[in-house]
Amino acid sequence: MVSAVLLVAAAGVAYMAVSVPSGLRSNIAKARKVGLPYIVIPCSSQNILWQLTHKFWVFFIRLLPKPLWEDWLFYLLPDWGYADGQEPWDRLGDTFLAVSPGLITLNTQSPNAIHQITSRREHFPKATKHYSILEIYGRNILTTEGAIWRFHRKATSASFNEKNAAHTFAEAIHQTQGMVAKWVATAQSDTPTITTLEKDTMALALHIIGYVGFGIRFTWPGEPLPTDVDPRMRKYGSNTPPAGHTMTFATSVELVLHHILMLLLMPQWLMRALALFMKAPRAAYEANNNYVQYMAEFLADKAAAAKEGTHSDGMDLMGQLVRGRYENERAASKSDSHTKENALTDDEIVGNAFIMLVAGHETTANSLHFTLIELANNPASQRALQADIDRLLGRDTDPATWNYESSINLMLASMLGAAMNETLRLMPPVVMVPKWVSPQADQQLAFTETGQTHLMPAGMDIALSVVTAQRNPKHWPPAKGEAVNGRTTDLDSFIPQRWYRTDSSADPKEAEVDGADTEDYGGFKGPDTSAQMFRPVRGSFVPFSDGPRSCLGRRIAQVEMLAALAVLFQRYSVELAVDEWADDKTVAGMSDNERRELYGKAQAKSRATLRSATAMLTLKLHGAAAVSVRLVPRGQERFVSIVA
Ligand code: HEM
């Protein structure tokens, strides 16, 4: 018995000893042929075993002499893109390969390469293997490619129109007022510091995406249900679990998303067993059961409404998909010639509704969360933003009266848009976009930087480094003053004013990409940057990716964030909390200079906290990392009115 085990183990080791070096040798040979700089790594960074145990190995690797690992170890650490900034690229160039025994990955932060790769969808498709686990509730737009993706994209993109963006604008205003009311209550209490910034922005984004995806009107604790809601839909927005459920729809969504990795990776039977005695699997299991049941009921309710011909006129992606299928069936029964070409199945409808939650919840919440923190870190920018709100929307107006059509583009081209863009530049929720070379054929890729063309081997992985492309000093001018030693020094800082530079970097006669997929796949078609604002070089600002597979929800996300910022900062300022250094009485007795010095400590700490963000699905503050703030009515600031 023992000898059998030993034999198997020895065979395993022997197999590794032969196959790993031979895989590595052949991959190195392949990489050499590409002709770009490369590093060699002992295993792929996508290796699950490595991801789970890397801390252990890194500890030992670092005990070895530095020359053995200093060139490549960074690549095997999660978040090197966000954490290391330009350093690896300074050494290796803007495009380099990482070669492991099983995989070659092309990494690039070159704007032109990013532009070409995102445009040539058929040559460089989305690497859907990274997303297939997100099919747990059904196949969908995010997880597919080719003809199937095209079908999902066409079916869902119809809802992403300007009429629905206007509905979302109104709902975002209403929901932000709910969040602000909660913060005002905190500000007026005995413990005025807000420690729930992350939780509250997540709730806000959930309420809005619930509206976008399902037409549901969520309420904040203590807020009454809106009266103009279809009775059939009321239970979904309810604050207490409706009959037949153990949790509210909002809680089930929140917990499903929170435990998404567990739900995706752990088999149902194991979760059910662990749920008997462990808290997290129990929450995940219960949330999943509730969510699945809600979806089944929702499908039935929407189908019934479609048959009656009743529907609300807000945005309601899932309702629209159900209606689409019903109308198709009716048309098909009238004439045999009609095919059901545009209708998704129930599973696909549920799958797409879920993917809107995944794609649109945490991304938007984090961006808003980080924007609030950065505006607290940068008082001058906060004041400029408030001045723009006063100018565009009025300081005393009722946000419920704000008009989408006449305001949104002005808001986008103001400090509101600049603050949002600057956060998306510095802390994009999606730090890396995965593509690959189509397995059908090798592909030529021309690099404008060197004027050389390289042959990309079929099937090679590609990682577009969004976060470092957006901080690359070769393609971004400095916001203030001159570059030092040919390098911009302020690209790691939050300076929304950089979006006001008039000397655009973009080439006005931007080259067409050969082999680009230029078909219309729906989604918002407006210009990427307002004519009078700074226009980054194409491919150097890609928080929503670019090309046919770019974010379908871009306009919705922008509308939502702009509305939230405008509602909040119209009446209030946000200041970093200083409780850790001084109590309120002490602050009250301080001179302006003492306050500036005190605030400096809070700014330094907050900036360090932001630097500690990590990406699991999206870039976010994880664990205990958090920034606390105070909400103060404008005119009653203690710090942001006097700090530069
Ligand atoms: C700040 C907020 C957001 C950011 C930064 C963002 C970013 C992105 C990025 C980078 C992609 C491409 C991913 C890839 O190719 O791997 C993407 C795709 C997508 N996003 Fe967003 N997103 C945001 C908000 C939203 C919202 C609010 C929705 C829905 C209402 C949404 C729906 C989608 C969908 C459906 C796709 C897949 C499109 C396709 O593959 O055809 N996103 N998003």
Ligand SMILES: *[C@@H]1O[C@H](CO)[C@@H](O)[C@H](O)[C@H]1NC(C)=O
């Ligand atoms: C922010 O970026 C969007 C495109 O993503 C653009 O339309 C808008 O004009 C930009 N705003 C500013 C102030 O530059």
